[in-house]
Amino acid sequence: xxxxxxxxxxxxxxxxxxxxxxxxxxxxxxxxxxxxxxxxxxxxxxxxxxxxxxxxxxxxxxxxxxxxxxxxxxxxxxxxxxxxxxxxxxxxxxxxxxxxxxxxxxxxxxxxxxxxxxxxxxxxxxxxxxxxxxxxxxxxxxxxxxxxxxxxxxxxxxxxxxxxxxxxxxxxxxxxxxxxxxxxxxxxxxxxxxxxxxxxxxxxxxxxxxxxxxxxxxxxxxxxxxxxxxxxxxxxxxxxxxxxxxxxxxxxxxxxxxxxxxxxxxxxxxxxxxxxxxxxxxxxxxxxxxxxxxxxxxxxxxxxxxxxxxxxxxxxxxxxxxxxxxxxxxxxxxxxxxxxxxxxxxxxxxxxxxxxxxxxxxxxxxxxxxxxxxxxxxxxxxxxxxxxxxxxxxxxxxxxxxxxxxxxxxxxxxxxxxxxxxxxxxxxxxxxxxxxxxxxxxxxxxxxxxxxxxxxxxxxxxxxxxxxxxxxxxxxxxxxxxxxxxxxxxxxxxxxxxxxxxxxxxxxxxxxxxxxxxxxxxxxxxxxxxxxxxxxxxxxxxxxxxxxxxxxxxxxxxxxxxxxxxxxxxxxxxxxxxxxxxxxxxxxxxxxxxxxxxxxxxxxxxxxxxxxxxxxxxxxxxxxxxxxxxxxxxxxxxxxxxxxxxxxxxxxxxxxxxxxxxxxxxxxxxxxxxxxxxxxxxxxx
Amino acid sequence: xxxxxxxxxxxxxxxxxxxxxxxxxxxxxxxxxxxxxxxxxxxxxxxxxxxxxxxxxxxxxxxxxxxxxxxxxxxxxxxxxxxxxxxxxxxxxxxx
Numbered sequence: 001x002x003x004x005x006x007x008x009x010x011x012x013x014x015x016x017x018x019x020x021x022x023x024x025x026x027x028x029x030x031x032x033x034x035x036x037x038x039x040x041x042x043x044x045x046x047x048x049x050x051x052x053x054x055x056x057x058x059x060x061x062x063x064x065x066x067x068x069x070x071x072x073x074x075x076x077x078x079x080x081x082x083x084x085x086x087x088x089x090x091x092x093x094x095x096x097x098x099x100x101x102x103x104x105x106x107x108x109x110x111x112x113x114x115x116x117x118x119x120x121x122x123x124x125x126x127x128x129x130x131x132x133x134x135x136x137x138x139x140x141x142x143x144x145x146x147x148x149x150x151x152x153x154x155x156x157x158x159x160x161x162x163x164x165x166x167x168x169x170x171x172x173x174x175x176x177x178x179x180x181x182x183x184x185x186x187x188x189x190x191x192x193x194x195x196x197x198x199x200x201x202x203x204x205x206x207x208x209x210x211x212x213x214x215x216x217x218x219x220x221x222x223x224x225x226x227x228x229x230x231x232x233x234x235x236x237x238x239x240x241x242x243x244x245x246x247x248x249x250x251x252x253x254x255x256x257x258x259x260x261x262x263x264x265x266x267x268x269x270x271x272x273x274x275x276x277x278x279x280x281x282x283x284x285x286x287x288x289x290x291x292x293x294x295x296x297x298x299x300x301x302x303x304x305x306x307x308x309x310x311x312x313x314x315x316x317x318x319x320x321x322x323x324x325x326x327x328x329x330x331x332x333x334x335x336x337x338x339x340x341x342x343x344x345x346x347x348x349x350x351x352x353x354x355x356x357x358x359x360x361x362x363x364x365x366x367x368x369x370x371x372x373x374x375x376x377x378x379x380x381x382x383x384x385x386x387x388x389x390x391x392x393x394x395x396x397x398x399x400x401x402x403x404x405x406x407x408x409x410x411x412x413x414x415x416x417x418x419x420x421x422x423x424x425x426x427x428x429x430x431x432x433x434x435x436x437x438x439x440x441x442x443x444x445x446x447x448x449x450x451x452x453x454x455x456x457x458x459x460x461x462x463x464x465x466x467x468x469x470x471x472x473x474x475x476x477x478x479x480x481x482x483x484x485x486x487x488x489x490x491x492x493x494x495x496x497x498x499x500x501x502x503x504x505x506x507x508x509x510x511x512x513x514x515x516x517x518x519x520x521x522x523x524x525x526x527x528x529x530x531x532x533x534x535x536x537x538x539x540x541x542x543x544x545x546x547x548x549x550x551x552x553x554x555x556x557x558x559x560x561x562x563x564x565x566x567x568x569x570x571x572x573x574x575x576x577x578x579x580x581x582x583x584x585x586x587x588x589x590x591x592x593x594x595x596x597x598x599x600x601x602x603x604x605x606x607x608x609x610x611x612x613x614x615x616x617x618x619x620x621x622x623x624x625x626x627x628x629x630x631x632x633x634x635x636x637x638x639x640x641x642x643x644x645x646x647x648x649x650x651x652x653x654x655x656x657x658x659x660x661x662x663x664x665x666x667x668x669x670x671x672x673x674x675x676x677x678x679x680x681x682x683x684x685x
Numbered sequence: 686x687x688x689x690x691x692x693x694x695x696x697x698x699x700x701x702x703x704x705x706x707x708x709x710x711x712x713x714x715x716x717x718x719x720x721x722x723x724x725x726x727x728x729x730x731x732x733x734x735x736x737x738x739x740x741x742x743x744x745x746x747x748x749x750x751x752x753x754x755x756x757x758x759x760x761x762x763x764x765x766x767x768x769x770x771x772x773x774x775x776x777x778x779x780x781x
Contacts, residue, residue, distance in 0.1 A: 581706040593762040594716065597709075648709065655705035 154178055158185075329367060336363065505684045508542065512549070512677040515539035520670055529564030536561050539673065546680075552672040557662055565663045571656075572630050575638075578656045579623045583607075585648040586619035592648070619649050636664055716761035720754060727753025 154177050157164040168175040336359065343352045519535040536553060543549040566574070586607075587600040607620065613628055614621040622641055629638040639660035642653050703711060731749020739745050 578706045581709060585709055591766055593765055594758060595762075597713075597765055652706045652708060 154181060502684055509677050509681040511542045515542050516670060516674045516677060529566050531562055531564050533561045548676045549673050552669040556666055556669050560662045560666050565666050566659055574656055575630055578653050582619060582623060582649045582652050585652060588648050635660060712764055719760060720757040723753035723757040724750055
């Protein structure tokens, strides 16, 4: 301990010696390297040894103990360097002999310039090189570590799901790396399954399916072609034409046409055919009988008239037929006259006069024939009319006659029917009337019977009522006395009940008195504290419904009746003991220590004792008063006096006061119970 | 009335609480005992020290005795001072 500073100072002092020793003990004495000696400062052993001790003061403690370097081990040499004198001797001694350790051979003056040993830790020249290498190594290690960490993270994320989440979330490219490894694992597990990628077709370079741009559905603006169709001839406009066509088609090949259409076609064909028929039939219809019959004749006449050549020169007279009243004849005459005028105009009367005259004659003949025919026909018609008139008259007469007969028959028939019906109706009505009369009779009889019954019932009721009234009057007269008797009996019962109650109450109060007396005697006659719980229980049972007594019993402390209360003698005895103790502590100040306690103890011995009833609040007088009161038997006041103490005196007398209080409580409760019992006995009447 | 038959309860176990008048005496007993033991302990320590360190001089023994007695006195004093005031252990003290 003490050598350390000495060593330090010595190290400074022996600079030259140190230099030598360093040259000698170079590999061992590393601490001298820090001195940083330069090459020019180094001292050659021979010269430096004489120079060094001059400028450096000698070390303060120069121990006499000579140190031989041969004896000292190498480790101890720097701790106890030799004195300058010895160093000088050491320097003269060749170092090879002194050091047994393998020391590199040191020539003269080559102490510090000597090449460093192999185990030299930090040569000064490679320091900058090492800095760059350190940086590089740092980078390398960082890279390797981060790579390892990354690989470890990937591996661990393959194992742990939790770490997988963390890794993929926070490490850049972590997700890709993990996904790559997972994919590899998956492929290794299911090598047969082909990997389906999204871009399967395109990647493999197969023929692409090109879909033309106009394929599929395409939007188109609606055109109005249909409107023109509506205007064209179509079945919705006219069914006739179509029917015609249809008929044609039906005629062409009826097999193809549908049956319904066929029917329509046929009908239409018929309709179309009708007008032609009509036209043909119109002509066939006879328009009028006379002109039709006349016209061929006229034509014939015309032919006849046309046949003969027209007469030449002589003018033909116009036909004049006065009796020609009929229009046909007049027409014919007019035609003939026209012909004649024509002939006359042509001046061919010569040619046609003969024929005309013939025609005139034939015409007159015809006229006569016609008139004859007319008359004949007229006559025939008149006959016919007459005949038919006759026939009709006959038929009418026959008809009238037949009708009359029939009507008579009918009348007779109706009359008979009517008669029979009337009889039938009359009979039925009579039956009905008879039945109704019978029913009415029956009802009436029943009513009468009912009335009779009612009357009888009424009579009976009246009878019973009258009887009852009689009986009631009788009863009220005689039996009313019974109820009076009953009420009297009840009154008596009530009275007896009341008396019973009074007697019970009296008994109860008596019991209470007895019980209270029992408790009191148990307390008075005990020479030591005895439990009086049995007596108290008896008292409570007797007066369980009395709230005052219950409250009084409840006011007693349970420990009082369980363990008993001390007797008066015991209380006084204990008071004496308590009083001596209290007296010891009577002179204590407020916050007393040991010294004051001891003083109080000692001084209380020499105090005078008071007698009688002294006046004052001090402990001694209180104790004296209490004693006197106790001797008088006034427990209550004694307890009050003791309760007025303070401090240590109060603490010491606490138990005694509590006991006094217990006794007083019991006494008070018993007094209350006794008073209550007395009150009960007074309240009974 | 019959339902109020009370069976007398068994008396509770008596606690060995010291009587109030003997409180002070007990304290004195404890004080004297502690005084004796602590004085003896101090004295013995003093003797040992005097033998070991102080070439059997007398004063270390007296000093030890004084230490022991003083400690006992202090304890005693505390107990006397605290006893007169009501015990406030387990009660929370409300300060304004």
